[in-house]
Amino acid sequence: MTMPSLERVMTVISGGIPDRVFIMGRADQGPMALAAGLRGYSQFFLDLGEENNGPLIEQLLDICVEADIRYAHALRGAGAHGTSLGELGSDTVSPAMYRRLGLPRLKKFYSAMQGKRFPASLHQCGNTAAVLSDMVSSGAAILELDPRTDARAAKETTRKKTTILGMVDPANVLERGTPALVREKSREAIEVLAPGGGFILGPGCALTPETPEANVKALIECAARFGRYRPDGTLLGR
Numbered sequence: 001m002t003m004p005s006l007e008r009v010m011t012v013i014s015g016g017i018p019d020r021v022f023i024m025g026r027a028d029q030g031p032m033a034l035a036a037g038l039r040g041y042s043q044f045f046l047d048l049g050e051e052n053n054g055p056l057i058e059q060l061l062d063i064c065v066e067a068d069i070r071y072a073h074a075l076r077g078a079g080a081h082g083t084s085l086g087e088l089g090s091d092t093v094s095p096a097m098y099r100r101l102g103l104p105r106l107k108k109f110y111s112a113m114q115g116k117r118f119p120a121s122l123h124q125c126g127n128t129a130a131v132l133s134d135m136v137s138s139g140a141a142i143l144e145l146d147p148r149t150d151a152r153a154a155k156e157t158t159r160k161k162t163t164i165l166g167m168v169d170p171a172n173v174l175e176r177g178t179p180a181l182v183r184e185k186s187r188e189a190i191e192v193l194a195p196g197g198g199f200i201l202g203p204g205c206a207l208t209p210e211t212p213e214a215n216v217k218a219l220i221e222c223a224a225r226f227g228r229y230r231p232d233g234t235l236l237g238r
Helices: 006-014 031-039 041-049 051-078 095-115 129-137 151-158 170-175 179-193 213-226
Strands: 083-086 120-124 142-145 163-168 199-203
Touching: 031 041, 031 051, 031 095, 041 051, 051 083, 051 095, 083 095, 083 142, 095 120, 095 129, 120 129, 129 142, 129 151, 142 151, 151 163, 151 179, 163 170, 163 179, 170 179, 170 213, 179 199, 179 213, 199 213
Parallel strands: 083 120, 120 142, 142 163, 163 199
Antiparallel strands: none
């Protein structure tokens, strides 16, 4: 079986309307997440606990960030309008380890994307409060945050620095909830995160295939009705 090229995939996704949609070509795992996937998560965490592994871990992470950069550039060349990384968060590695091993590579990745004027986001599952300011310093154009991070704290940390995408719960609200609950939680997210700009309403993480279409529509409708900005930056829904 022959896999389709990136260009072919992008053509199918855009459906001939590239000026009407934003195509996010996800480079997917960040350097630490990719290294964990290659080694196996259990083995990678054991690797991190062995001091003698330091040089080999650094070498592996350097290879992984180079792979991320090359793949993101390939996505851009195939027609994507932006890209994204999902990195191990502070729920799985310590803030100190994140800053020592992950953050320098993330900065390298986002610097490379800025050099190509290619918007790139950073996603981390879980409560990111301990490393939120580090995520901002990575240079990511967008931070994709899930609802376990305090929304008000996230807004204050990112204000005028970067954009938040989220923070509607993809499991308990979008997959298992009702359209009414989706509208309620979407309105709450807009109320806290939208004022002053720097916010894109969306799920806090990837949607499951079981997510009802009606809930997705409710999310989109809330964004259109309550999350659009006037030229002066105020919200139309207010």
